[in-house]
Amino acid sequence: MTGTRGLGARWRRRRPLRTRLALAASAAVAVVAVGVCAAAFVVIRYQMTRQLELNLAQTATQLFQRTRDWGPTPGDATCQYPAAACVQIVSADPAKDPRGGYQALPVTGATRQVAAGHRAAYYSELTVAGQPVRMYTVHHPGRAQALQVALRSDTVERGVRQAAWALSGVGAAGILLAGALGYGVSRTGLAPIARLTATAERVAASPDARHRIALPAGPASREDELTRLAATFNTMLGALEQSVTAQRRLVADASHELRTPLTALRTNAELLARAGRLTDAQRDRAATALGRQLREVTTLVNDLIELARDEEPRPLVEQVRPAALLEHTVGAAREHWPEIAFTLAVDPAAAGLTVPGVPARLTRLLSNLLDNAAKFSPPGGPVDTELTLVPGPASSRVRGELDLTVRDHGPGIAPEDLPHVFDRFYRAQSARALPGSGLGLAMARQIARAHGAELTAEQAPGGGALFRLRMPLAPGTTATGGGWAGD
Incomplete structure (x- = not known):
């Protein structure tokens, strides 16, 4: 038995799916054809023999009636x-x-x-x-x-033999027709899989993910399983193409952004290598510039590493109080931007609420928003932060969401720049003279989405930019320190 199964497995491995399907369909139809012919032969033989017996019985009855x-x-x-x-x-x-x-x-x-x-x-x-x-x-x-x-x-036997030959011919023709139909069915039925395989091989042979499988036209053609499989494969190829394009753009943008600070680093390093020819003031300026550029490169590399992460590590997730994180982040921003007036308003109903998240990552999100607002605020201008609770519908178990806003009073966001605010390395025309790599807002949105939140940007009433972070509250969210509590 083991040897038989081994031979069957080797045969299946050596035969393509189309051949196996054609043979299976042909065998099924052939078995039915042979079975029908065999049944027809049995019925014909029985009926002819039965007819002979009826003639014998009828002859006997007639003899009984006329014989005296x-x-x-x-x-x-x-x-x-x-x-x-x-x-x-x-x-x-x-x-x-x-x-x-x-x-x-x-x-x-x-x-x-x-x-x-x-x-x-x-x-x-x-x-x-x-x-x-x-x-x-x-x-x-x-x-x-x-x-x-x-x-x-002998007449009955001759008729039975003739019927047997005729049915054998019909059965043989049925087997040949079954083979042809099986091949046609396998060729037609597996056509989408053949196209899918050819497309997958082309994608594997070349890095071009723009290949697609040609789908039949019309909505009715999308109802069969193979066509849906091909459509799903096309969707996967589209996602792969987007991922490859985004990866290439990230690499190109990163190399472009790194080229300038690395060139400056090399220049300052070469200056310091000839420190004997420089005055003390020149050495100090070169060392200071070198340190600043090292920090910029380090920050840029760290940002790129952060952007490469798609989700938060589950072991680091804990219950975080956004109000406390916001207070801590605003305090740090006040020290880093002493010329900016940061204001903080926390709704008492939201002060004690907690959400699941990674504290360090959420702190990075808030810091990026505050740093971005401070860069575009005029000296002495305010940056307003506010945390409020937006209750959910009374008929729903959803507790609502926390609404955190950061607003500056700078020039605001131009309409043509608004769709690209969260793109990687994107910098508006008015921001190209300011420090930064253009990764802060992209990283902030990625952190928000990894925590199930949504970060948006809009023009603030009266001027300036307004960034809004919405964090949904799951059923059973509790409050610590008073204000509001869920069950």
């Missing part, structure tokens, strides 16, 4: 003719057999029993005068005699 002398009669040799019946009357007592009578039909003990009425009528197969016959032996009621009627059965 029911004495034992000798048999004849009329069974040598295909259409003539061979008739013989047999007595239950062997002593009453006609003297010297020739018995064309054999008389056995069973025949005597039928004549005596001790046995029911029966059919039998025998050979008379060298010809195959079928004989019917029946008892005559009221007499101790049996009537034997025989008809040649």
Whole structure:
């Protein structure tokens, strides 16, 4: 058994799916065709034999009706003719057999029993005068005699053989047709898979993910499973193309952004290598510039590493109080931007609420928003931060969401720049003279989405830019320190 299974497995591995499907479909249709032909043969044989038996019984009935002398009669040799019946009357007592009578039909003990009425009528197969016959032996009621009627059965056998040959031809044609249909079905049914395989091989052979599988036109053609599989594969290829494009753009943008600070680093390093030719003031300026550029490169590399992360590590997720994080981040921003007036307003209902998240990552998100607002605020201008609770519908178990806004009073965001605010390395025309790499807002949105929140940008009423962070509250969210509590 193990060897048989091993051979079957090796055969399946060596045969392509199209061949296996064609063979399976052909075998299924062939089995049905052969089964139908075999059933038809059995039915034809039964019906022809049954018809012969009905003729024998009908002949016996006619003889009963027109024969008056029911004495034992000798048999004849009329069974040598295909259409003539061979008739013989047999007595239950062997002593009453006609003297010297020739018995064309054999008389056995069973025949005597039928004549005596001790046995029911029966059919039998025998050979008379060298010809195959079928004989019917029946008892005559009221007499101790049996009537034997025989008809040649070679015509029936010839018809059965002809039917067998005809059905064999039909079965062979059915098997050939099954093979052709199986090949056609496999070729047509697996066409989407063949196109999918060819497309996958082209994508694997080249880095171009723009290949797609041609789908049949019309909405009705998308209802079968193979077409849906091809459409899903096209969707996957589209996502792959977007990912490859984004990766290439990130690498190109990163290399472009790194080129300038690395060039400056090399220049200052070369200056410091010739420190003996520089004055003390020149060495100090070169060292200061070198340190600043190292910090910029380090920050840029760290930002790129952060952007490469798609989600938060689950072991680092804990219950975080956004109000406390916001207070801490605003305090740090005040130290870093002493010329900017940061204001903070926290809704008492939101002060004690907690959400699941990674504190360090959420702190980075808030710091990026505050640094971005401070860069665009005029000296002495305010940056307003506010945290409020937006309750959910009364009929829903959703507790609502926390709404955190950061607003500056700078020039605002131009309409043409608003769709690209969160793009990587994107810097508006008015921001290109300011420090930064253009990754802060892209990183902020990525952190927000990793925490199930949404970060948006808009023009603030009265001027300036407004960034809004919406953090949904899950059912069962609790409050710590008063203000509001969920169950």
